[in-house]
Amino acid sequence: xxxxxxxxxxxxxxxxxxHLSPEESLALIEAQRGKASRSLYVDPALILGAWGVAWLVGxxxxxxxxxxxxxxxxxxxAAGAIAAILFAAATLVSFGExxxxxxxxxxxxxxxxxxxxxxWLLAFTGLFALDLALEHHGLPADLAPLLWTGSSxxxxxxxxxxxxxxxxxxxxxxxxxxxxxxxxxxVAAGVPGNFEVLSLAGGGGxxxxxxxxxxxxxxxxxxxx
Amino acid sequence: MTVERVLPNxxxxxxxxxxxRVTVALSVLSPGDKVTFPRLQELVGMSAGNxxxxxxxxxxxxxxxxxxxxxxxxxxxxxxxxKAGRRAFEDYIAALHDLLATPxxxxxxxxx
Numbered sequence: 001x002x003x004x005x006x007x008x009x010x011x012x013x014x015x016x017x018x019h020l021s022p023e024e025s026l027a028l029i030e031a032q033r034g035k036a037s038r039s040l041y042v043d044p045a046l047i048l049g050a051w052g053v054a055w056l057v058g059x060x061x062x063x064x065x066x067x068x069x070x071x072x073x074x075x076x077x078a079a080g081a082i083a084a085i086l087f088a089a090a091t092l093v094s095f096g097e098x099x100x101x102x103x104x105x106x107x108x109x110x111x112x113x114x115x116x117x118x119x120w121l122l123a124f125t126g127l128f129a130l131d132l133a134l135e136h137h138g139l140p141a142d143l144a145p146l147l148w149t150g151s152s153x154x155x156x157x158x159x160x161x162x163x164x165x166x167x168x169x170x171x172x173x174x175x176x177x178x179x180x181x182x183x184x185x186x187v188a189a190g191v192p193g194n195f196e197v198l199s200l201a202g203g204g205g206x207x208x209x210x211x212x213x214x215x216x217x218x219x220x221x222x223x224x225x
Numbered sequence: 226m227t228v229e230r231v232l233p234n235x236x237x238x239x240x241x242x243x244x245x246r247v248t249v250a251l252s253v254l255s256p257g258d259k260v261t262f263p264r265l266q267e268l269v270g271m272s273a274g275n276x277x278x279x280x281x282x283x284x285x286x287x288x289x290x291x292x293x294x295x296x297x298x299x300x301x302x303x304x305x306x307x308k309a310g311r312r313a314f315e316d317y318i319a320a321l322h323d324l325l326a327t328p329x330x331x332x333x334x335x336x337x
Contacts, residue, residue, distance in 0.1 A: 020242060022324040029318065032246045036253040036268050104264025106303065109255035 040105070042097040045217065048175075048210035050090040056203025058083035059195045066192035112166055119162065123155045146187050149194060153183025153202070171209055178205045234320040236313055238286040243271060243279045248314050251289065251306040259292070259305035280304060288313055 020028065065079035098117060102110050131147055139147060157180035164173025182201045186194035239248050250268040254260060260268070266276050283289045288310030292303045306314075 020240065020245070022321045025240065025245065025321050026318075026325075028242065028245055029249050032249040032269070033253060035270075036250040039268055040253055104261035105254065105258055106260075107255065107258030107305070109258050 040101055042101050044172075045210045045214040047090075047094045047097055048206050048213060050093040052203050052206030052210055054083075054086035054090040054203070055206055056199050058086040059199035059203065063192055063195035063199055066195060116159075116163065116166060120159060123159060124152075127151050127155050142191060145191050146194060149198060150183050150187040153179055153186065153198075157183060171212060175205060175209045234323065236317045236320070238282060238288060239314060239317045241279075243269075243275060244283055246271070247276070247279055247283065248288070248306070248310065248317075251304065252311060252314050254306070256308075256311065257305070259290075259303040262302040262304060265304050283310070286310075286313075 061074060061079035061082040062076075064073040065076045095117070098113055102113060131144075131151055134147060135144060157176045157178075160172055160176030160179055162176075164170065164176055179202065182197060182205060185201065186197040189197050239245055246269045247265070250265060251260070262273075262276070266273060269276065271279075280289065280291060284291055288307060290305050290307055292305075294301050294303060
């Protein structure tokens, strides 16, 4: 009798606990695992989606501001501002997710995440130093946009390859390959076509990856139910 | 009346709602990672007193390690699943599946 009343109340009571059948145990394990995972793991779809929008709209705006086939639709300062805001927002989303999920956790996984985060900062610091030095040494002005975007995409692509290796994530590795291909393709296209490639192929790639991640999540949620 | 008599293969340390919740939450962390007491409390949705009680039982069984560290002179309690704890949890899940694969486990339950 007491067992029945406790079971209907749901959560455990100290001391005299309701008995669990094997089915109830497995259901509890799945539910608790889902709850802990959602709290502890970063949401890759959110991060990939934020970058996808930043690339698609940010580079898209820059493309529209350049004298392309469509003519200048937008003043360059507006395009630059849109891109800067969106890239800053995507950086904040990525950083915020890591900090939020890692709250109160210490150990190897947090060290890996911290080193990975620093890798982005270090890679782009190196890239800035290199590209600025090349400009200083007389890089032709029309080549500057290609250098900045091309070198950035090589860095981004390599870091996604590294992420795929660190977390045994084929989707992230595949995205790294796609970014490297996009980077090479954008430089081959030349200004202003490069911005069109970065917007559609680059941003599109991130958004497809985000959608695939979301779909996988749904599938595993459904399998759990 | 005890679970052990009906389901002899289940680890009684883990086979209790509250301790099962704690074990699952800790198993979601990567091996070697540790979590602070308040964050663990948030993950399992238990009161501090209730959680402490069950943590002690898990610690006595050697399934978890509780360490206290000082961060800016504030004591912080960390909890981590030991290798023995992770193995015991895997064995427990395997035992559950074994029980479900046994056709007469339901009749045994009705004896409760």
